[in-house]
Amino acid sequence: MPFExxxxxxxxxxxxxxxxxxxxxxxxxxxRRNLPPFEGGWALPGGFVRVGESVDEGARRELDEExxxxxxxxxxxxxxxEPDRDPREHVVTxxxxxxxxxxxxxxxxxxxxxDAAWFGLADIPELAFDHKTIVEKAFERLQxxxxxxxIGFELLPTKFSLTDxxxxxxxxxxxxxxxxxxxxxxxxxxxxxxxxxLQQDVAHRAARLYSFDEPTYxxxxxxxxxxxx
Amino acid sequence: MPFExxxxxxxxxxxxxxxxxxxxxxxxxxxRRNLPPFEGGWALPGGFVRVGESVDEGARRELDEExxxxxxxxxxxxxxxEPDRDPREHVVTxxxxxxxxxxxxxxxxxxxxxDAAWFGLADIPELAFDHKTIVEKAFERLQxxxxxxxIGFELLPTKFSLTDxxxxxxxxxxxxxxxxxxxxxxxxxxxxxxxxxLQQDVAHRAARLYSFDEPTYxxxxxxxxxxxx
DNA sequence: TCAAAAGTGTTCATCTTACACCCATGG
DNA sequence: CCATGGGTGTAAGATGAACACTTTTGA
Numbered sequence: 001m002p003f004e005x006x007x008x009x010x011x012x013x014x015x016x017x018x019x020x021x022x023x024x025x026x027x028x029x030x031x032r033r034n035l036p037p038f039e040g041g042w043a044l045p046g047g048f049v050r051v052g053e054s055v056d057e058g059a060r061r062e063l064d065e066e067x068x069x070x071x072x073x074x075x076x077x078x079x080x081x082e083p084d085r086d087p088r089e090h091v092v093t094x095x096x097x098x099x100x101x102x103x104x105x106x107x108x109x110x111x112x113x114x115d116a117a118w119f120g121l122a123d124i125p126e127l128a129f130d131h132k133t134i135v136e137k138a139f140e141r142l143q144x145x146x147x148x149x150x151i152g153f154e155l156l157p158t159k160f161s162l163t164d165x166x167x168x169x170x171x172x173x174x175x176x177x178x179x180x181x182x183x184x185x186x187x188x189x190x191x192x193x194x195x196x197x198l199q200q201d202v203a204h205r206a207a208r209l210y211s212f213d214e215p216t217y218x219x220x221x222x223x224x225x226x227x228x229x
Numbered sequence: 230m231p232f233e234x235x236x237x238x239x240x241x242x243x244x245x246x247x248x249x250x251x252x253x254x255x256x257x258x259x260x261r262r263n264l265p266p267f268e269g270g271w272a273l274p275g276g277f278v279r280v281g282e283s284v285d286e287g288a289r290r291e292l293d294e295e296x297x298x299x300x301x302x303x304x305x306x307x308x309x310x311e312p313d314r315d316p317r318e319h320v321v322t323x324x325x326x327x328x329x330x331x332x333x334x335x336x337x338x339x340x341x342x343x344d345a346a347w348f349g350l351a352d353i354p355e356l357a358f359d360h361k362t363i364v365e366k367a368f369e370r371l372q373x374x375x376x377x378x379x380i381g382f383e384l385l386p387t388k389f390s391l392t393d394x395x396x397x398x399x400x401x402x403x404x405x406x407x408x409x410x411x412x413x414x415x416x417x418x419x420x421x422x423x424x425x426x427l428q429q430d431v432a433h434r435a436a437r438l439y440s441f442d443e444p445t446y447x448x449x450x451x452x453x454x455x456x457x458x
Numbered sequence: 459t460c461a462a463a464a465g466t467g468t469t470c471a472t473c474t475t476a477c478a479c480c481c482a483t484g485g
Numbered sequence: 486c487c488a489t490g491g492g493t494g495t496a497a498g499a500t501g502a503a504c505a506c507t508t509t510t511g512a
Contacts, residue, residue: 002235008280009238012321051237051319055310079308079323081284090280092241092323094308163464180466181502204462205509392491409493410475433489434482 010081010090014059015046015131017095017138018071020102020118021155026171027102027118028135030127031066037087038128044135045069045116046093059096067116069107071098073154077138085130097138099154146172150191150227153212159195161207162186169229185229191217239310239319243288244275244360246324246367247300249331249347250384255400256331256347257364259356260295266316267357273364274298274345275322288325296345298336300327302383306367314359326367328383375401379420379456382441388424390436391415398458414458420446 018029030042045066049058056074063069077097083090107118119125124135145151152168166182186192193213198206217227247258259271274295278287285303292298306326312319336347348354353364374380381397395411415421422442427435446456 003237004233005238005240006232007277008232009234010241010278010280011234012239012241048236049239049310049321051239052312054312055308055321058310076308079284079305081278081287081323083281083283092278092284094310094321161464178502178504179464180504183465184467185501201511202463203511205464205511207464390491407476408491409477412492413494414474430484431490432484434484434491436491 010083010092012049013046013091013093014049014055014062015044015093015095015134016059016063016074016098017044017077017135018063018069018098018100019138019142019155020100021168022102022118026121028121028124029067029069029116030119030124031116033128041128042125043128044131049094055094059094063098069100070105071100073099073151077134077141080130080134082130095134095138097141099151101155101157103157143173147229148227150212150217158211159197159209160211161199161209163207182229189227191220191227239312239321241278242275242320242322243278243284243291244273244322244324244363245288245292245303245327246273246306246364247292247298247327247329248367248371248384249329250397251331251347255350257350257353258296258298258345258347259353260345262357270357271354272357273360278323284323288323292327298329298345299334300329302328302380306363306370309359309363311359324363324367326370328380330384330386332386372402376458377456379441379446387440388426388438389440390428390438392436411458418456420449420456
């Protein structure tokens with residue numbers, strides 16, 4: 001036992017709630033635990049923070065190691081510090097909230113032994129520790145942020161139709177939106193670039209394709225513009 | 230050195246940004262450090278999280294021990310985990326954001342040797358570690374939350390006038406508000422109880438006093454009402 | 459020619475903003 | 486009687502919500 005301290009220290013981990021959109025369905029990334037406790041059960045990807053790496057780096061490293069996932073969006077969610085949340089000892093976890101684009105970057109096989117899998121939000125199995133609470137909090141955050149920040153684009157392919165975008169909002173917010181009003185609002189914001197391209201190989205009238213114009217968004221944001229949908 | 234672990238662990242602390250309103254000026258609570266590093270300098274109240282206590286409890290305990298302050302509102306702000314934020318070693322801190330009512334509960338002398346003091350936001354001295362960053366983030370949070378959650382009342386005495394409330398908003402948001410529109414909006418929300426009392430000992434027409442009607446607020450909130458000012 | 463989704467404007471109600479004067483009180 | 490802040494309404498503009506039909510394309 002080479003590491004000694006004058007006072008007892010809680011262990012420090014990260015756990016990440018990674019959402020992805022797969023064929024227009026919202027999915028959650030889980031890994032199967034191959035160690036006790038909860039051996040064989042499903043849990044959020046995560047692990048111990050190393051001394052000398054930032055907590056954010058730790059979260060990214062664990063995602064890469066456990067699931068081979070490079071996320072496009074990662075932010076802190078909340079720190080869970082109840083002493084009994086891990087049966088072994090006092091483990092404080094910094095939870096993260098992440099979005100990946102499963103369409104442009106489809107998942108590859110997990111790099112180490114543990115297997116990783118994507119679950120529809122309705123089909124989430126029992127989770128280890130307090131991970132259910134963490135997932136719930138992350139989903140609330142996703143719903144909240146979606147309306148006030150342009151994070152939905154992180155889940156879509158670079159080129160998308162207005163209907164794709166609307167479906168995304170409807171699925172995550174869990175309510176229907178008016179097509180005309182939605183289009184009016186999103187176009188009026190001026191943060192979409194019309195690519196003058198059409199969908200290919202669809203059995204109906206092809207939709208125009210757009211991309212998120214991030215530079216323009218940043219410019220508008222500086223001038224006090226607020227995204228809201 | 231009685232505590233040994235198989236892997237190195239970062240230290241875990243809390244730091245709290247406590248705001249109070251004093252004679253209608255927003256103040257920040259700081260303590261003077263009596264140990265290196267930054268000995269004699271000002272810093273946020275906080276300290277090590279003990280094994281077996283929740284991180285929230287740790288934050289409250291440190292506030293009580295270092296400044297004798299019982300806060301009415303405390304919530305997590307952010308976890309700062311850069312490995313170089315403390316010159317001694319890797320210290321991860323869970324930062325908290327707290328509000329106290331300095332008018333109904335004026336500060337008492339600090340309980341232990343360290344001295345605590347309230348600083349106007351414009352007069353904040355140099356701070357130890359990355360505490361300046363933490364304070365900035367907390368102030369942004371205060372400004373953001375103030376508009377969408379009824380947290381301003383935590384800073385006011387139980388009985389206040391509409392002008393008191395408006396001044397609070399103007400000071401924190403740093404812009405002027407229209408008196409008539411402000412009153413219309415806040416009255417229309419139906420979350421203020423008119424106490425049918427008047428200010429005493431003022432050298433002008435006395436204002437009506439109100440209190441925040443929290444039960445009604447909670448009821449409205451359940452029915453999907455959203456506070457916004 | 460049919461099915462399936464794309465695309466497009468107007469109206470009404472609501473909310474937001476701007477704005478100025480009289481009132482009550484104590485000194 | 487004057488200085489100080491308390492208290493009040495209206496009109497114009499902006500925003501949000503409801504709503505239905507025509508167009509394009511491939512099968």
